[in-house]
Amino acid sequence: MSTAILTGSPVPGSSIEGDLRSLGFDVLTASDAGDAETLLAAVPGDQRVAVVDARFVGHEHALRLGLTDPRFPLAAIPGALTAQPAGRQALTRAMARENSASGGTLLAVESLADRVVAALDADGAGVHRPELGSLVAQVPVDPQTRNEARQAVAALDDESVRLKSAVKARDGFFTTYFISPYSRYIARWCARRGLTPNQVTTASLITALIAAGCAATGTRGGFVAAGVLLIASFVLDCTDGQLARYSLQYSTLGAWLDATFDRAKEYAYYAGLALGAARGGDDVWALALGAMVLQTCRHVVDFSFNEANHDATANTSPTAALSDKLDSVGWTVWVRRMIVLPIGERWAMIAVLTAATTPRITFYALLAGCAFAATYTTAGRVLRSLTRKARRTDRAAQALADLADSGPLTEALVRLLPGKPRRTAPLSAAVGAVLVALGAWMWGPSWWVVLMAGAYVLLSAEAVAHPLKGALDWLIPPLFRAAEYGTVLILAARADVDGALPAAFGLVSAVAYHHYDTVYRIRGDAGAPPAWLVRTVGGQEGRTLLVAVLAALLTASQFTVALTVLAVVVAVLVLVESIRFWVAAHKDGAPAVHDEGEPA
Numbered sequence: 001m002s003t004a005i006l007t008g009s010p011v012p013g014s015s016i017e018g019d020l021r022s023l024g025f026d027v028l029t030a031s032d033a034g035d036a037e038t039l040l041a042a043v044p045g046d047q048r049v050a051v052v053d054a055r056f057v058g059h060e061h062a063l064r065l066g067l068t069d070p071r072f073p074l075a076a077i078p079g080a081l082t083a084q085p086a087g088r089q090a091l092t093r094a095m096a097r098e099n100s101a102s103g104g105t106l107l108a109v110e111s112l113a114d115r116v117v118a119a120l121d122a123d124g125a126g127v128h129r130p131e132l133g134s135l136v137a138q139v140p141v142d143p144q145t146r147n148e149a150r151q152a153v154a155a156l157d158d159e160s161v162r163l164k165s166a167v168k169a170r171d172g173f174f175t176t177y178f179i180s181p182y183s184r185y186i187a188r189w190c191a192r193r194g195l196t197p198n199q200v201t202t203a204s205l206i207t208a209l210i211a212a213g214c215a216a217t218g219t220r221g222g223f224v225a226a227g228v229l230l231i232a233s234f235v236l237d238c239t240d241g242q243l244a245r246y247s248l249q250y251s252t253l254g255a256w257l258d259a260t261f262d263r264a265k266e267y268a269y270y271a272g273l274a275l276g277a278a279r280g281g282d283d284v285w286a287l288a289l290g291a292m293v294l295q296t297c298r299h300v301v302d303f304s305f306n307e308a309n310h311d312a313t314a315n316t317s318p319t320a321a322l323s324d325k326l327d328s329v330g331w332t333v334w335v336r337r338m339i340v341l342p343i344g345e346r347w348a349m350i351a352v353l354t355a356a357t358t359p360r361i362t363f364y365a366l367l368a369g370c371a372f373a374a375t376y377t378t379a380g381r382v383l384r385s386l387t388r389k390a391r392r393t394d395r396a397a398q399a400l401a402d403l404a405d406s407g408p409l410t411e412a413l414v415r416l417l418p419g420k421p422r423r424t425a426p427l428s429a430a431v432g433a434v435l436v437a438l439g440a441w442m443w444g445p446s447w448w449v450v451l452m453a454g455a456y457v458l459l460s461a462e463a464v465a466h467p468l469k470g471a472l473d474w475l476i477p478p479l480f481r482a483a484e485y486g487t488v489l490i491l492a493a494r495a496d497v498d499g500a501l502p503a504a505f506g507l508v509s510a511v512a513y514h515h516y517d518t519v520y521r522i523r524g525d526a527g528a529p530p531a532w533l534v535r536t537v538g539g540q541e542g543r544t545l546l547v548a549v550l551a552a553l554l555t556a557s558q559f560t561v562a563l564t565v566l567a568v569v570v571a572v573l574v575l576v577e578s579i580r581f582w583v584a585a586h587k588d589g590a591p592a593v594h595d596e597g598e599p600a
Helices: 016-022 033-042 060-067 085-102 112-122 143-155 158-165 173-192 197-216 220-247 252-279 285-308 318-327 330-339 343-356 359-386 394-404 408-414 425-443 447-463 473-495 500-523 531-536 539-553 556-587
Strands: 002-007 025-029 048-053 074-077 080-083
Touching (some): 002 016, 016 048, 016 060, 033 048, 033 085, 048 060, 048 085, 048 112, 060 074, 060 080, 060 158, 074 112, 080 085, 080 112, 085 112, 158 173, 158 220, 173 220, 173 330, 173 343, 197 220, 197 252, 252 285, 252 343, 252 359, 252 500, 252 556, 285 473, 285 500, 330 359, 343 359, 394 473, 394 500, 408 447, 408 539, 425 447, 425 473, 425 539, 447 473, 447 539, 473 539, 500 556, 531 556
Parallel strands (some): 002 048
Antiparallel strands (some): 048 080
C-alpha cells in the first residue's frame, strides 16, 4: 500500500490526483501543514508515503520516477517527495520541524514538499533525485507559468521517454542495434499484462535450457534450433532488465536471479554442446570446461578490479585519462566494447557458429575470442593500477579477501606468518598458481602434484596474510580461480577415462556458483557467505589440495566418482545456503538493487 498526501491550494482541472491514483497511491488531502503532519502520522509505518503539492504540473512518468522507485528510502522531484519505511523517521522529523517553523500554515506561494526536501538535505538524509531529462516537473505559482508548463507537458510524449529510458544506457553493439530496438516493446507488452521481471528472467532460463537440450541431440536440426533459441533467450534476458526499468520493478531477489541465471544459461549451453558433440563421436568436454574456466576468470578480473577501486581516491592514472579521451571518439567506443566480447556479441557468435558449424569449431572460436578479450582488459587494468596513485580502503581490502575464498588451511597458516605487509602478494599467488597447474600438466595424477599443491597452499596463504591494499592485489582472486579450476581441468583430462571431464565440469560449475554468489552478496552490501560455509566446502586452497590428493590416491575410475561426489556435495551446500539467504533477504525487505554493470 502507498499513500499520497496532497498539500497546498487545489487547482481546478488538475490531473494530479488521478495521476497519483494511477501510480497506486491512495490520495489524502491536507488543508494545511499541521493537517499534513497529522495525516502523515496516521499512515502505517510499513507503507510508502508521498507528500505532493496540489499545484504540481508535470508528466506522469516524472511522478513515477520520483515516487515509486523501490531502491531509495527517500526520493524527490520538484513539488513531490516520497519515503519508504526506511526513510519515514527522517521524513517525520523534517515535517515536524517545518510545521513548527511555519506555525502550521504556509504561504500560498510556498511548497511544503520542497521545504521538507530542503530540511532533509540539511539533515544529510540522502534524498535521491532521479534524472528527469526532458520530462516536466514544476510547481507553477501563477496562471501564466501554469499554462506554459501544461503546454510543455502536452508537447512531449512521456511514454516515448519512458520506453527509451528502459534501455540500458551503456550496452554492447549487438544488443544496442540488434536487440533493444524491439525488445523494449516486448518489455512494455509484458508490463501491460502484469508480468514481472522475475517471470521473464525465468522464461529466459527455460528457453536457454531447451536450447542446450537441442544442442545435446547432436543433429544439424538440433544445432540450428539451439542457435535460434539461444538468441531468443538473450532477447528475453534483455527484456527482463528493460521491464524492470520501464515499470521500476527492482528487487534484490530479481537482481540475483538475473545475474545467476545468466551464468547458468551459458554454462548449461556449453554442456549441451559437449553432449551433442559426444553423440557425433567428438569429445570436446575439455574445451567446454576450458571455456567455462576462462569466462569465469574473466568475470573475476572484472569483479576484483571494480571492488578494489570501488571507493578508492585520487584517480591519477594516465591510462584512465587516455581511455576517457578515446571514449570521446564515437567509433572507438563501439570497437572497444565489441573486442571485449560482451554477453551480446558472445552469445550471437555462439548461436551462429552452433547453427552453421560444429561444437569443436564453436569452442575454438569462443576460446580464442575470450582469450584475446581477457588479455586486453587485464592488461589495461594492470596499466591503470601501476600508473595510479590511490589510497584503497578497508572495505575494498575486505571485499578482495572475501573474493579470495580462503579456507581453514589458510586461516591456520596466516597465524604463523609474521612480518609486515609485502608488495609481493600477487607474485606469491601467481607463482603458486603456475606451480600447481604446471605440475598437473607435467606429471598428471601423482604425488608430485600433491607436493605442488602443498606449495600452492603455503603461497596462497602468504598472499592473503595481510590486508589486500596493494596496487595489483586485485589480481589475487582471479589467480586463485585460475589455479583451482585449471588444476581440476588438467587432472581430469590427464586421468584419460570416460566421465572424468564431465565430472570436473560439474565440480567447477558448483564452485563457480559459490564464487559468483560471493560477488553478488558483496555487490548487495550483504557481506560474504557465512564462514561456516566457506570452511565446510574447504576454501579454494583446500579444494585444490583435496583434488590433487584424490587424483594421486585413486584409480582413474575412482577419481571420476570422487569428483562427482565432491561436485554434488559442494552444489547442495552452496545452493541451499544461497537460496535461503536471497529468499530471506527478499522477504525481510532488503534494499532493492538493479545491476547495470553486466559483466562481459
